[in-house]
Amino acid sequence: SSFGDGRVMLEKLVEQPRHIEVQVFGDAHGNVVHLYERDCSLQRRRQKVIEEAPAPGMPDDVRAAMTDAAVKLAQAVGYQGAGTVEFIVDGSKPLGVDTFWFLEMNTRLQVEHPVTEMITGQDLVAWQLLVASGEEIPLAQDEIPLMGHAIEARICAEDPADGFRPGAGLILEFGLLQPIDGETIRWDAGFETGDRVPSNYDSMIAKLIVHGEDRDAAVDLLTETLSHTQLSGVPANTGFLRRCAQSDAFRDGTHHVNWIAEQGDALTQPPAAHQHASVLAVCDIELDDSAAVTPWGIRDGFRANGAPVRKAAVAVGADVDWFDPSEHDVDPDAPLPFVTDISPRRYAVTTGGDNVLVEVPDYDADVEAVLGGDSVSAPMPGKLLAVHVKPGDTVTKGDPVAVMEAMKMEHTLPAPRDGVVESVEAAAGDQVAEGDVLVHLEAE
Known part of the structure; x- marks a missing residue:
């Protein structure tokens, strides 16, 4: 119904999928190369959380088959520039030449391209500019090195313990307390201390990329660096990322696309x-x-x-x-x-x-908090999608009072206590600021 085509496509069901992709580059002279693969299997709601290169447990023959398939696809369409050929992989069994299937191709550099740069020593943005200006790809396939292991963690202003609620606001402190040398630790940040995270965009505010001589060394460096990452003023997912990286499944490379959802509170709730x-x-x-x-x-x-x-x-x-x-x-x-x-x-x-x-x-303030308060306020800047009450309505504590949209997510705002609605201060469609009062209850 979405495409006006009545044909039916049958696809193989993969119940424990891994997500592995191949970085490719093509130029105007007919050259196409790959820069090895990335594993992006640690995901939440189909959004990548941690990416790494090369893929853990990747046999040489499977790498050859997967990268060859990606290069042939790019050659078949005369592709020019940077692109990523993505594959779904059956994670319930060891990687084999018959356990992966084409998913899609992204015709651009992706968020996780730094891990490829770390293991190859290449600047992929510079490659893009060369290819766009008509030059040939700088290296032949057999000249592209594969050095060590790199992992990227996406730092987001969100609260994993509260359903990954994104949070806009003023950043009071933000940064790493370990030296950033660009070789073993790379820090690609869009924000710094004193900046304000807006509600208009995705919640990702920085990327932490680490490199080690092997995967174990890279995982150790990632967990250590996350332990010394400070972000206050807005909610942060750094503790969640650290627990993911410390887990046995991630260290063993047995995680898959659905793994985070299966773990639940073990990953999202901070330890006592x-x-x-x-x-x-x-x-x-x-x-x-x-x-x-x-x-x-x-x-x-x-x-x-x-x-x-x-x-x-x-x-x-x-x-x-x-x-x-x-x-x-x-x-x-x-x-x-x-x-x-x-x-x-x-x-x-x-x-x-x-x-x-x-x-x-x-x-004095605690007494008001215990009573539940007399108002419902916007917890962050955003757009009010709906107001479910009107003056005179009776509400019970926890009843949905309003719904707002902020940072690409919907948030239901509950009544703070039992009571009667005295006034409604905003309407659906309004842009509201953090702290704006939306609904008043009659004082008790």
Whole structure:
């Protein structure tokens, strides 16, 4: 029905698919070469998450068959420029010359082209410019090297623990705490500290590419670098990427296109040790009295009629607790927390790539939070698609009140508590800013 063609196409069902693609280049002189293959099997909703080159477990005869098929396809259409020939591969069995099938061809450079540049030592953008100006491809097929292993991780402003909700906003801190040498670590970023992530585009804001002498070395470097990647102010998927790379399935190369969906919370939810380390880091800051200029600023827990009590009240989400850092051990395997002071009483902590917002309670504001609040506000800039209520309607906590679109995703906004709608401040089709009040409930 989409193409006005009544014919039916039957395709082979591959239940555990891998996604392997071949980088090709053609010029106006009839030359076509390949620059080996990339494995892009780690995907979420058919969007690539981590890509690598070459493909893990790729036998020489299968590489020869796959790259030969890609080159023949490009030759058959007289292709010029950079392109990617993509294949679906049966991941339920070892790679063989009869386990892959043509999927599509992308007639451009792709997001993951840096891993090909890392293993070949070539600048594919420079190649494009040469070919476009009528020059021949710089190297013959037998001159293109294959050196080591490279992996790329897509850094996105999104919250894996909340259904990968994308997040626009001001970036407070962003960057790697490891040296970027361009050879073992490459950092292709579109944003930096102080930039604002808009709601108009895809949530990807940077690419981390690493290179090692073999795949194990590359995976180790990727996980280590993600542990020291700081992104605060907007949600981040760096912790999720780190858990993917640390998993047995990824290290063994047995992951497939549906693997992330099958793992669920094991990948998307930050480990308790990361949250614990983040909370204790804030407690240490709150209890630090090194800058005290009067006796009243000394936080040693002194009490006139009892033993000293040295605790700090901190909140993560709705959970508030008192912590004495001396009574809590930090997991030695937990990465070092990096703390960003957002505002008085609020800290963004990045631990192992996971972002944790830790607050020192303001009890007046907490009363309002416990009651659920009287309004529904836009959590990010975007377009309001629908408003499901009108003044006078009765709502129950959690009822869908409005739907908005931001960063290519739809978000349903729920009622914060039981109540009656007092007013509606926006209509479907409106562009709204982060924090704009959309619906008021009658005060209780």
